[in-house]
Amino acid sequence: MESLFRTERSGTPNAMIVLQGNRQTVITNKEGIGLHLKRSNYWYLKGFGISNSRKENMDEEGIHVYDDSCDNIIRESSIAMTGLKSASHGEAIVVGRDFRHWFSRQPDQSDRNIIINNRLGPGFSTEAIVLNEGSCCGLLARNQFDGNGMSDRNGYGCWVKIKGDRYRIDNNRGTASISEGFMVIRPQESNSLLKSDLIVDMGGCDNIFEHNSCNLQSNGYCIKVVNEDMCGNIVYSDNAYSDGLALTNIPITRRKRSYKLILALMLYFRPNSFKNLNLI
16 A cells, blocks of 8 residues: 555654644545554654545554654654544554564564554544554553544454553553453464464563553453463553443552652651651
């Protein structure tokens, strides 16, 4: 598929390439994907919309970052109404490739990408965001998901599908899902492929969830982890949900209180209360 904006150029850590618009800026393309980053590192995508593209009114996905594209930032953008002609490819943002589309069966290591402060939905036909196996170490923060109009064409029905490793999912807000809010998956097919080809151990491991909020309006979990016995994920107690089945299907991790810090603050604000106390 052709796209209106497609690149294989890269910036550097000290000189990122910036693609920036304002609220009136819209990338429009009726014949292809909205925006493609392929083998492209250190891009900063900020403040534009994507509409009327095949891959919102988009026939397929909105933004696809893939083929080892690393250290990119997608920020303050709005994507809605995706997958109008191909509902099974209606994601707003995709990072990496599904293992079945890896080049020469090698992982697509699109790592350390940041997706922050975007408005996704309504009308994404599958998931708003997919973080594929092979990718790792990214940040998903302060995004808003509107799941009205979504479908479960791919059999999941969630705002965010995490198949990568070591992502931090922090302070996102979602409303209206047909099933789950966030779903962590270690693909069974990928695991079998890895065992036979000795590529690398990956898929849905060591992801951290904190400060997220789900207004599900469904009978699903805010955060559902599939095949948790294969690897560890952390769901902190400061996540919240409403109008759903439960916060998560795995044990919740309570944050450890820093008693040394609490004691130091008490001594600072009320020192006379402790003048006769022997401290160790």
